[in-house]
Amino acid sequence: MIHNILRTAGTGISALLLCASCDLIDIHPYDGNIDGDTDINARNMARIEQNTKGKTEIRFAFISDTQRWYDETEDEVAHINARKDIDFVIHGGDLTDFGVTKEFEWQQRILNKLTVPYVVLIGNHDCIGSGKDVFRTMFGKENFSFVAGPTRFICLDTNALEFDFSLPVPDLQYIESFRDDTFSTNTIMVMHVGPFSDEFNNNVAKAFEYEILALKNPLCCIHGHGHATEAHEPFGDGMMYYQITCAKDRQYYVFTVNEKGYSYETVDY
DSSP: HHHHHHHHHHHHHHHHHHHHHHHHHHTTSOOOOSSSSSSSSHHHHHHHHHHHHOSSOOOOOEEETTOHHHHHHHHHHHHHHHHOOOOEEEEEEOOSSOOOOOHHHHHHHHHOOOHHHHHHOOOOOOGGGHHHHHHHHHOSSSSEEEEETTEEEEEEEOOOGGGGGGSSSHHHHHHHHHTTSSSSSSSEEEEOOOTSSEEEEEEEEHHHHHHHHHEEEEEEEEEEEESSSSEEEESSSSSEEEEEOOGOOOEEEEEETTTTEEEEEEOOO
16 A cells, blocks of 8 residues: 555656656756747848849948857947948858857847848857757858959858768859859858868868859858957958958958958957
8 A cells, every 4th residue: 555655656756757857847948949030030031132133332330259158249230330331241150169059049039129120140159959950940051152342152961070071061063053053242251160160161261262263253262260360361362251250259251342352351249
């Protein structure tokens, strides 16, 4: 009799623990349930293309690696908004430190304060855990492209190490598909990880550069990841790569592009 009572009590406790664990699962930071906007890149690319249609000159801000620096990112967004001369913003990736759903949501709430449309690339930290799936739901495909004014922007996933080299990262065929682009007069490549980083598939680095140079009037490449601001020419072929630092250092780029080419400034805030 006592044995049966203990068994019954144990069953009740187990049920209570199970219910409690269900509640915990509902709010687990890795659950992938998005509280906020989804498919952001597609909607904002449409806005960018509409807002810049027919313009012969565009101006955009490039930020990256805002992971864990929330106050600095708030200030960065406010600083960009105050300029009044920016057409759109590109975030180069690493919104998060650990690919946690809540990190994505916190960053989205900050970026949504921008008064201009923005798009986000996937960074290597964004791939951790269930981060890839969260990114796809919140922002869309890892590789995407849009036209702003005279310029084709090709935004490419270059986080090869995070995909275990099981997928073509970077996807050279995706780059090649824009060789005969008839909707722009020049091209800018955007990525998170630049060539010769440990995250990049450097076995295809030369082929990667070959595909870029084969595009219509390629202007430059821009990326984040390195947590330092620098302009460099990794292949020695005249193609410049511009790396922006993380939000901790309170800097971002502003690029101006027109049919003659481009110029850029490094902005401190």
